[in-house]
Amino acid sequence: MTAKTSPGRFLRRRSFHFAGTRNWLLAVGVFVLVGAQASAFTAYVSNEKSNTISVVDTDKFTVVKTIKVGQRPRGIELTKDGKFILVAVGDDDTIQVIDVRTHEIVATLPSGPDPELFTQDHAGKILYVANENDNTVTIIDLERRVPLGEVQVGVEPEGMGLSPDGKILVATSETSNMAHFIDTEMHRIVANVLVDARPRFAEFKRDASEVWVSAEIGGTVSIIDPVKHEVKKKITFDIPGLRKEAIQAVGISITRDGKTGFVALGPANRIAVINATTHEVQKYLLVGQRVWHMAFTPDEKYLLTTNGVSNDVSVIDIANLRVIKTIQVGELPWGIAISQQ
């Protein structure tokens, strides 16, 4: 089937239920069809420059398909039911919804201007979007595709991390240098924590004991106590032979057991492996150039990183903490999401 990407046309004809169960039979059918590769997951990589998503088979570690999307795709996630890819296309001021089976763009979301990063609630019903150009966080009902409200935050919001109980959203603002703690029920800021310059990403530990916030220009990760709203520790990075300015912390991934953290260091071309209990850096893994973001395979055997300048994805073997493979993708890869099946 040839993909004809006219979201409007599809919107009129079909209705999608992201969290509904209507399509589960169909989903099972598809799963059986691709059952031969049941151990393989699928990674979706947004390529900021080529306006595409590279679809990567994590069994063979090869690109199996390239999807054309809107302009400047960056933040990318799968819906919780695994049926749709959500990708923020900043220069088109929207988030596109892509069917994982047909690879067609089936809808767009009212994300507000210039969306970059976003996160979903755990039920997959609500989307929180950072709108850099007007200092707001937009809250969207995913099923009805309508905005539910917005929260005024600091200058240039970017990173979005949701607490495990879904009650607190942490939004980082790049020019205010703050992590804003937002009550997701009241749509209200409850605390603001100053972190280092240009905070870009926020990630909670699964047990909600800590939220990690990276600062790109500051080159640090602040470990924040989400109850006291205090920075309890700051992770710094010192790589021999590398100038301080090149160490720019961006993406963060923490293992489910909360024991190991991974921090992408941008133009330092490295991933820092961190003992998430002691917050000591254990190791630096050399990946591609200007590493942005990361995603684990669901079994946490592998961590895939997007390397913006070298146009590739590095595959890290988690058990051995080694880079085992590099996959060429589109131009300036930025975000990555991996399917749960």
Add this chain to the structure above:
Amino acid sequence: MFEFSDSDWSASLIRLLLAGTFLFAWMSASTDAVEINIGYLRGTGPKPTLSLIQTPANNDGIAGARLAIDDNNTTGRFLNQQFSLEDFPLGGSADPVAVAIALAERGISLVITDLPADALLKAADAEAPRKLLLFNVGAIDDRLREGDCRANVIHVAPTRSMLADALAQYLVWKQWRRWLLVVGSHAEDKLYGDALRRSAKRFGARIVQEKVFEDTGGARRTDSGVVQIQRQLPVFTQGVPAYDVLVAADESEVFASYLPYRTWDPRPVAGSAGLVPTSWDGSHDQWGAVQLQDRFMKQFSRRMSARDLQAWTAVRMIGESSSRTRSSDPKVILDFLKGPDFALAAFKGQRLTLRDWNLQLRQPILLSDGRMIVSVSPQEGFLHQVSELDTLGIDRPESQCRLK
């Protein structure tokens, strides 16, 4: 981690604030916000330019400061700080000393200055009732950071030597090592010529010949137009040794913009025209700069200039240090800016910090062709033991500045 002296009480206070937590709860509306009033001291009218589209706007510079005030206030809402800006345009014969005293009497001690070097020094040295901390966003003279450096003047504008080094690194990287240097006849042209000569020597370029373009007076716009220029410039650049690039030093806007496409030999032009080193350009869109450009355009309906960016940066430096230190005391702010914890994000791809020996802001320099950013210096491979940004301009070991 901290380098402050133990005996210094205010430094201890900063340490306390920094080492502790950075938590500031949402303040209730009833609490009065802390007012931080910033002065903006600027000279009279912009200089004429050869190109009509490069004529600075009347609010050149101060528009950037106003945008940064808004940005600071967006952050300030969460910290109970309220920033405001007061404009002090300096009339033709007005005395900078008197204005500095007037500012101090109004309780303002943080002042953005867009003044020529001598007026800036007068304002800095004024015996005001309270000590002023000046942020120089206009004067690029190296001497203000060298022999004439002052402990109460922070330099946000880059120096001539930083601009010249940024250009030279790129030209050398491009293997355009043979330069024809053309220098104007005004004092600041000669200073730029000196800076370019120094850069050529430093980075291994060779000046094959040097010519002076004498300013004989005359209007920059005439009804007869470019007919004569088209004939004069080729002749002026004829009969010189083989060269790769013509480098022009013309801060006075007398001739440089006439050079591109008019040289005897088909050669690129750089310096005051062609490929120009600058702290900012309306076309710069890397490292999230589009967001700042969009905000500026929305508010002022024009593109953001280098002076706008420099003023924006100065006000952001104040915002950043007062949000970290929770103070508007110029001494606390200066100590923070000089210290190891200051790092400003300013859409240049890396942190901006302060050279503590002469209070010059370290910054990457853009190379613009007037429509696009061609490159950003420092160039890859120009290494430095402290910061690669210190490959631009006069470095610590060569500095004559001794701050008191």
